[in-house]
Amino acid sequence: MNIKQKALVITFASLLPLSAVAGDILMTGHDVLLHNNQTGAGSSFSNVAIDYLRGVGTTTPTASGSYDIGLVRDPGGLANTTVLDDYGAFSTFDISTVTPGAAGEATFSTFLAGIDLLVIASQANCGGCALSLTGSNTLNSFDTEIASFFNAGGDIWANSGANVSTYYDFLPPAVAASGPSISGSTGFTATAAGLAIGFDNSMLNGHQTHNKFTTFDSSFTIFETRSSEVITIGLRGGTIDGGGIIIEPPEGSTVGIPEPGSLALVGLSLLGFGAARYSKPK
8 A cells, every 4th residue: 555545544544443443562571583482383482472463352453464474674684574474475674674764664655554563672782683783773763764654554573672761752751661781581460461363481581681771651452571671562552643652442333433424425525536445454
């Protein structure tokens, strides 16, 4: 879907229940794509994360073969992308090829328009991971484009920020988690919510883990801890607005639904533009 079509969808969806344009996020302190036991086919951390983001367990999951994934990374860093190929189309975005500014924003927007899930590689300080500090800073400069993608129904999976406090700044400060550096490879436990979406402790232990989350929006659900440390969090059905995040009303809510006549008028006006529907139902 191109940017003009996506804008039309947002215009129309603003008159519908918010579920039409809400995105999902999962953030973890693990450098998941570096470790085979977290990226193996079938049942792994990666599979659970992606299935959560595509809506498995809801009434409207996106079919796995239709869920297109894009990975942002620098060249040369390690990232096991095998599991990302198990879904729809898979593409990578070499962040080193663009710089902050209008040209880079346009290039990145084009990339986002072709995917359902934006995967952000772990920060290079984790030891062999795939996003440099320069790349992370460039990505953060595209925060407006990322917010537009998310608010149009796109999903985000952010991996470890290691010891870089600004790694998650592609999200507004009121949303993004800060991730102080940690170490260790054992003691990680899935919460009840984590178990419910498919995580188990074998997926969470056995490799070095690089950051925890100490501040994050209360809309996030905690999926994994180590004692009092929060390691993996996620939320469904959010929109970025006013420097924060808003969670949509429960499915079936009538809040904000216009009169049928208003919908008909808007629908007719959009037909003239060849209105398109965003590829991922929520």
